[in-house]
Amino acid sequence: MSQPPPPSAGRELANPPSDGISNLRFSNTSDHLLVSSWDKSVRLYDVSTNSLKGEFLHGGAVLDCCFHDDSSGFSVGSDNKVRRIVFNVGKEDVLGTHEKPVRCVEYSYAAGQVITGSWDKTVKCWDPRGASGPERTQVGTYVQPERVYSLSLVGNRLVVATAGRHVNIYDLRNMSQPEQRRESSLKYQTRCVRSYPNGTGYALSSVEGRVAMEFFDLSEAAQAKKYAFKCHRKSEAGRDIVYPVNAIAFHPIYGTFATGGCDGFVNIWDGNNKKRLYQYSKYPSSIAALSFSRDGQLLAVASSYTFEEGEKSHEPEAIFVRNVNEIEVKPKPKAYPTPAA
Amino acid sequence: MIRSSTEQFSRIETTCGLLLRQLQEIWSEMGENEEEKDAALADIEKECLLVYKRKVEEASRCKANLLKEIALGRAEIAGIGSSMGGDEIHSNGRVGENLKEELENVSVQLEELRRKKAERMNRFKEVIDELLNLSFQLGDSTDHLKKFGGEESDLSLHKLEELRRQLAQLQDEKSKRLDEVERLLETLKLLCSVLGEDFKDLIRGIHPSLVDSNTRDVSRSTLDKLDMMIENLRMVKLQRMQKVQDLAVSLLELWNLLDTPAEEQKTFHNVTCSIALSESEITEANILSVASIKNVEDEVIRLSKLKITKIKEVILRKKLELEEISRKVHMAPQVLKSENFSIEAIESGVKDPEQLLEQIDSEIAKVKEEASSRKEILEKVEKWMTACEEESWLEEYNRDDNRYNAGRGAHLTLKRAEKARILVNKLPGMVEVLTAKVNAWEDERGHAFLYDGVRVLSMLEQHKTLWEEKEFEKQRQRDMKKLHGQLITEQEALYGSKPSPGKSGKKPLRTALPSSAMNRKLSLGGAMLQSSKPTLNTKKTTYYDQNAPSRRESTIPNPSGRRNSELPGRLRAKNVPSSGKAVMNKGRSPMLRKPLSPVTSNILNSPEDHKDAYTTKSSPKTNEDNRRTAVPISAPTTPAASVAMSEATTPFTPASTAVKKRLDKEEGVEYSFEEVRAGFC
Secondary structure: OOOOOOHHHOEEOOOOOOOOEEEEEEOOOOOEEEEEEOOOEEEEEEOOOOEEEEEEEOOOOEEEEEEEEOOEEEEEEOOOEEEEEEOOOOEEEEEEEOOOOEEEEEEEOOOOEEEEEEOOOEEEEEOOOOOOOHHHHEEEEEEOOOOEEEEEEEOOEEEEEEHHHEEEEEEOOEOOOOOEEEEOOOOOOEEEEEEOOOOOEEEEEEOOOEEEEEEOOOOHHHHOOOEEEEOOEEEEOOEEEEOOEEEEEEOOOOOOEEEEEOOOOEEEEEOOOOEEEEEOOOOOOOEEEEEEOOOOOEEEEEEOOOOOOOOOOOOOOEEEEEEOOHHHHOOOOOOOOOOOO | OOOOHHHHHHHHHHHHHHHHHHHHHHHHHHOOOHHHHHHHHHHHHHHHHHHHHHHHHHHHHHHHHHHHHHHHHHHHHHHHHHHHOOOOOOOOOOOOOOHHHHHHHHHHHHHHHHHHHHHHHHHHHHHHHHHHHHHHHHOOOOHHHHHHHHOOOOOOHHHHHHHHHHHHHHHHHHHHHHHHHHHHHHHHHHHHHHHOOOHHHHHHHHOHHHOOOOOOOOOHHHHHHHHHHHHHHHHHHHHHHHHHHHHHHHHHHHHHHHOOOHHHHHOOHHHHHHHHOOHHHOOOOOOOOHHHHHHHHHHHHHHHHHHHHHHHHHHHHHHHHHHHHHHHOOOOOHHHHOHHHOHHHHHHOOOOHHHHHHHHHHHHHHHHHHHHHHHHHHHHHHHHHHHHHHHHHHHHHHHOHHHHOOOOOHHHHHHHHHHHHHHHHHHHHHHHHHHHHHHHHHHHHOOOOEEOOEEHHHHHHHHHHHHHHHHHHHHHHHHHHHHHHHHHHHHHHHHOOOOOOOHHHHHHHHHOOOHHHHOOOOOHHHOOOOOOOHHHHHHHHHHHHHHOOOOOHHHOOOOOOOOOOOOOHHHHHHHHHHHOOOOOOOOOOHHHOOOOHHHHHHHHHOHHHHHHHHHHHHHHHHHHHHHHHOOOOOOOOOEOOOEOOOOOOOOEEEOOHHHHHHHHOOOOOOOOHHHHHOOOO
């Protein structure tokens, strides 16, 4: 049942969580990795020494986490609470609560606010400096058409992807109403949405082995560039087996991106030239999350069953951190064909 | 009169004595008694003693004061001396002879020392003030200095030296920092000029004093901020440089592709030159400014659009070329009919033009290759077709009764008939060879050889069957003639005369009708009329049944064995559904039918043939389609098929039942994996 991961999968971190991994993130300032898990814990790893620096327990499964700076971070989960954790001290404050489990959290450096999305169909903004009770930290509540499945921030833009394939795009400076209301161009349930680091658009993945590349600019010229492609599929007997694409991560320098699916593969894509640059060898279990380090030299891969087939026995959870070679992520502009005479 | 104290003392004694003597004289005059004199004298003594005592006390008090002052003075001297370093005190050389002199000495010395101390303190104050000033400028902490200002415990030269050294250090530090600030500002200026940013604005943002060179702030934080800003700008420069270099590369490629004239290229010359430069080498002003980069970007976009338009033109041209080639070799490639290549699709650019170009190029190559392989066979087919035409003309000619009549051009037709006969004789052989060749070609190629959409082999087949039928027909006619001849001789034997040959004899010839031929997938154009002579017919029928395998039961029970357009509806009705493929040419005179042309159109009408003609060609195409839409995962460099928002509906199996359930119920509520796992639904 348990197969050893291929030797080139990267370093496996010691003390992984004991139940599914919901998300993992590298810090913007160092090689610390924050991992949230269904075993109700948030773990902080120092990747360079492969050591567990801290473990913080919550009241329920932790569904997402993010860094504030090297000394603190935020985590949210199925106990409906939004927490701030100060790592060294091991202190936790509750910034606020939603009415249903909170699925995503992001910290906006531009606005200095924490943004959370929940299955209670709202997105809320919190000011982490509010020391006194939760009532004072909440900055705003914004109702969404459906339960929030994924969020992404870039600059002053927030992209919210919900059930029912809705996508709302907000400007953080004016959250009273969405800047754009869209519908996902893919026909199946949205899994993950991530904005491009250059802030011109976002990538959206679905459960049907497809990723759509979209752009914020509504002009015809920009919208002509949008496209979708199929990925994470296996061809058998003339039919394709499709796998959900759970995670997307953009390389901070090159702008290329990695996708991870329930087929256990991680692919690196060049969005501008529409090519696949690389595929890593298969991981033992579904890819639940991906994150590039701040300089793009490392890629953390969470290999953890994501419950796509319900309750069943599965490989144990593992986190792999692999070194990224330039050839795997550097874009390759197309070589033009010689024009026909 | 100045008298010394001793003189005065003796004078007082003398005066007192005189006064006493006077007193005694007075008393003796008065006659005072001894007691009263004694008492008075005792009084005088007592009073005098008191006065003396008082004076003595006063004097000793003064002396004590003096001593105290001297002691105080000395103590202060010692204090100042120690605080100033101890070498200021000259030893008390002059020891005064009496205390007042001593005090004098001490005060003088003290005065001196105080003055010196004040002087020293001034010097200290100067130095400390400057230190404070500098420390503040440098942003150092000044606590210890302020503390120092209050105390006066150490005013020694040593300490002064120390402070002076510190001062020198700080001044040094300040000048170093000024230099560094200067240097950083220079670098910043250069970076700003390259990037097209406003230098003055930026440095004003860091610290207002930086703008003016005289009063620059040199605190550590300013320096750090300058460092960081330089770092930031350098990053920006790197980024922009990379971007510009990438753009320049694209620009060069596009110029190469589009053969841009040199004047147009010149405006962007500086950009393209910068491709090879490293970060430090890019120093031209505004070369990396936002506006400049945008210009280059816009140019690249414009050229890309141009390229796409050109590609579209090329595609259209190639499409025409493809059509031309196909037409010449009587091919009808499927790809031309596909919607990807319709004019609208090409114009609108829905599919990626470069991909289309590749496709069309490969199509053209394929078609050319196929065309060349078909050439030989095509020639033969042409020849065969002309032969068939000639054959039919010949038949017609043969039927023409007037053919031997001399008239204008009769000799030409005769010649033509001659040639035609030869050709017709060659025909079977031609057909054989052609069939063999087509078969070989089809085996090699793996698909049917089509001529204008029709399978050549089937054409040949039909022709062959027709030809065989005709042969049979001829044979039968010959046999019939023989029989007829026999009959006539018999008749003659019976009746004694021959019936006239000729016209009546012709009818039987024409009535031979192979019943099974009706059931083949042929038009009835070749069908012949049936005679009404029952005896002959029965004979015919039996004869024919021996030789021709009848494919349909309906023909065998038919006693009259007749079939043609005018047959009773019963039989026709039977035949039509069973054959399904036979098309009746009602009312069409069989005489005028040319062997091949109607057959061709009928073949097109018959669904089976239609299927035959197209199945083999289409199946490789669908396989190809399937292969193309399922992106293989193993090869790392496979380009991802880019489908514009209209998604290809590849048949697929969802990987998990959960997904399948979700995909099936479009109307019901959907849940994500996490919701299911959390028991949220």
